[in-house]
Amino acid sequence: MSPPGQRASSFTRRIQKPIILLGSARSGTTMLGRLFENHPDVAYWVEPRPIWMHGNAYAASDELGAEDLSPRIARSIDKHFWRFMRDAGKTRFAEKTPSNCLRVPFIHALYPDCRIINIIRDGRAVVRSTIQIQSAPPNKGLVLEKLKQTPLTDWPAYFGLFFRTVWRTKVLKKRSAYWGPRPRQWRDWMGLRPHVLAAKQWRALVERSIEHGRALPTENYLEIRYEELVHEPERIARRMLTFCDLSLDETFIENAKSHVKPDSLHRWKDELTGSTLEESVREMAPLLTDLGYE
Numbered sequence: 001m002s003p004p005g006q007r008a009s010s011f012t013r014r015i016q017k018p019i020i021l022l023g024s025a026r027s028g029t030t031m032l033g034r035l036f037e038n039h040p041d042v043a044y045w046v047e048p049r050p051i052w053m054h055g056n057a058y059a060a061s062d063e064l065g066a067e068d069l070s071p072r073i074a075r076s077i078d079k080h081f082w083r084f085m086r087d088a089g090k091t092r093f094a095e096k097t098p099s100n101c102l103r104v105p106f107i108h109a110l111y112p113d114c115r116i117i118n119i120i121r122d123g124r125a126v127v128r129s130t131i132q133i134q135s136a137p138p139n140k141g142l143v144l145e146k147l148k149q150t151p152l153t154d155w156p157a158y159f160g161l162f163f164r165t166v167w168r169t170k171v172l173k174k175r176s177a178y179w180g181p182r183p184r185q186w187r188d189w190m191g192l193r194p195h196v197l198a199a200k201q202w203r204a205l206v207e208r209s210i211e212h213g214r215a216l217p218t219e220n221y222l223e224i225r226y227e228e229l230v231h232e233p234e235r236i237a238r239r240m241l242t243f244c245d246l247s248l249d250e251t252f253i254e255n256a257k258s259h260v261k262p263d264s265l266h267r268w269k270d271e272l273t274g275s276t277l278e279e280s281v282r283e284m285a286p287l288l289t290d291l292g293y294e
Helices: 004-008 029-037 071-088 098-102 104-110 123-134 140-149 152-171 194-213 226-231 233-244 250-259 267-271 274-290
Strands: 019-022 042-046 092-096 115-120 221-225
Touching (some): 019 029, 029 092, 029 115, 071 092, 098 104, 115 226, 115 233, 123 194, 194 274, 221 233, 226 233, 233 250
Parallel strands (some): 115 221
């Protein structure tokens, strides 16, 4: 008998060569998504997390493997993505969901022809940006949009998290107890200082995404650095278009050159100081070194 992931991917998929943008939260995935959103052939969906988690919404974390992909789940995901692409009148589908860093084997089992681009950013910059966004209240419009995307059978899985978040941020005027993708260890991190939690989250997401991504065939996986995109936007833009088998669109390249923010590269040096920097780096040091960050 064939493995679950293999059985699930044997049906005729309507989405071909989907473009999956990976990256830990605050790593530049939004900037990357805006580039693909403006490509004439691409229908781009911002964080369709409820679609990816349909059938697994009650899981204890966001991590999914090929064994979590049933034929029913595979058809449901493909159906939703195909309808989105069809309604947009496009021929290619792209999306970005940071928690997909924890689901690479699941994604590849569903779409063996996927084009995964993993953008990696200096963890210190990610921690700085995460601390900043955690202090903001949840976006009501975004929450309602996600609820619309969520199948009714999955709604109870999100109610508790939603009300706890609203209670803390709106009533108690505190930060969210937890924000962002949930690796398997996420419950052990509750109560940690925000910068320590953010550092642990960055390390877990990047480690998992590169471990599984680098194990894929080269036609499925491309790794880029946020810093490279900022310094050499045209070269990286052309490389991404080639990798995704997309037409060479000059507007895409010009947008890459105009949307980058060089001032964001080193902001962490001014805003992460003292024990906050030391404790963050302590959590991330092995991976920062492996990735070549000084």
